[in-house]
Amino acid sequence: MTLLTVQDLAKSYDGGTVFAGVSFALAPDDRLAVLGPSGSGKTTLLRLLAGLDEPSSGVIERATDLRIGMVFQDLALWPNLAVLDNVAFALPNAPKTQRLQSARDALASCRVAELASRKPGTLSIGQQQRVALARAIVARPQLLLLDEPFSSLDPLLREELMAEVRRLAGEINAALVLVTHDVFEALALARRIIVLEDARLAESGDLVSLLSAPQSRMLRQCAAQIEKLRVRKVE
Numbered sequence: 001m002t003l004l005t006v007q008d009l010a011k012s013y014d015g016g017t018v019f020a021g022v023s024f025a026l027a028p029d030d031r032l033a034v035l036g037p038s039g040s041g042k043t044t045l046l047r048l049l050a051g052l053d054e055p056s057s058g059v060i061e062r063a064t065d066l067r068i069g070m071v072f073q074d075l076a077l078w079p080n081l082a083v084l085d086n087v088a089f090a091l092p093n094a095p096k097t098q099r100l101q102s103a104r105d106a107l108a109s110c111r112v113a114e115l116a117s118r119k120p121g122t123l124s125i126g127q128q129q130r131v132a133l134a135r136a137i138v139a140r141p142q143l144l145l146l147d148e149p150f151s152s153l154d155p156l157l158r159e160e161l162m163a164e165v166r167r168l169a170g171e172i173n174a175a176l177v178l179v180t181h182d183v184f185e186a187l188a189l190a191r192r193i194i195v196l197e198d199a200r201l202a203e204s205g206d207l208v209s210l211l212s213a214p215q216s217r218m219l220r221q222c223a224a225q226i227e228k229l230r231v232r233k234v235e
Contacts, residue, residue: 032192142175
């Protein structure tokens with residue numbers, strides 16, 4: 001079974017090409033990272049996968065009734081709504097009692113049940129991340145999309161949240177697509193990657209294998225960084 005298939009996808013704005021020639025498929029147990037420098041179209045690709053924008057050309061084929069959850073880079077929490085209502089907002093068609101109970105369950109799964117009555121502006125960034133994650137999983141999606149969700153976190157909190165994402169994706173049996181510019185996040189969460197660079201898909205495959213013979217500028221830089229860290233550790 002395939003959840004989603006992307007064929008020769010391209011996106012342009014005002015005559016400028018963001019990317020072109022992007023093709024890949026996602027199976028139900030996939031963990032995919034989309035790596036690329038700023039401006040390479042990573043977030044644009046994620047929005048296309050989510051159905052929030054339309055491609056300029058190419059095809060996205062989704063499994064019938066595919067449920068998608070997304071954590072936005074800016075988290076997109078409603079500041080005027082309590083945490084519980086922010087999460088329940090992702091279930092607009094369910095009866096109110098069911099929406100609220102499912103929201104409580106999702107907050108508990110993300111270990112922030114005690115924050116249900118608070119407003120997002122009163123929370124730490126780590127707590128806000130967990131609330132956004134709860135909203136993304138409340139409908140038990142088959143595909144979880146993450147747009148650089150750890151970029152504003154300190155290293156210890158980032159490790160903690162990455163572990164939570166791995167746990168939750170396993171609990172709800174969701175495929176995962178992570179957008180990041182950080183190769184270490186990709187190594188921690190993904191089984192394979194695609195690299196967007198120079199308005200195209202530059203390379204794809206298993207990250208460890210690609211780092212052994214990188215073709216894109218980004219992975220060459222990452223490989224050099226990893227080698228420096230290895231040398232320092234040996235010294």
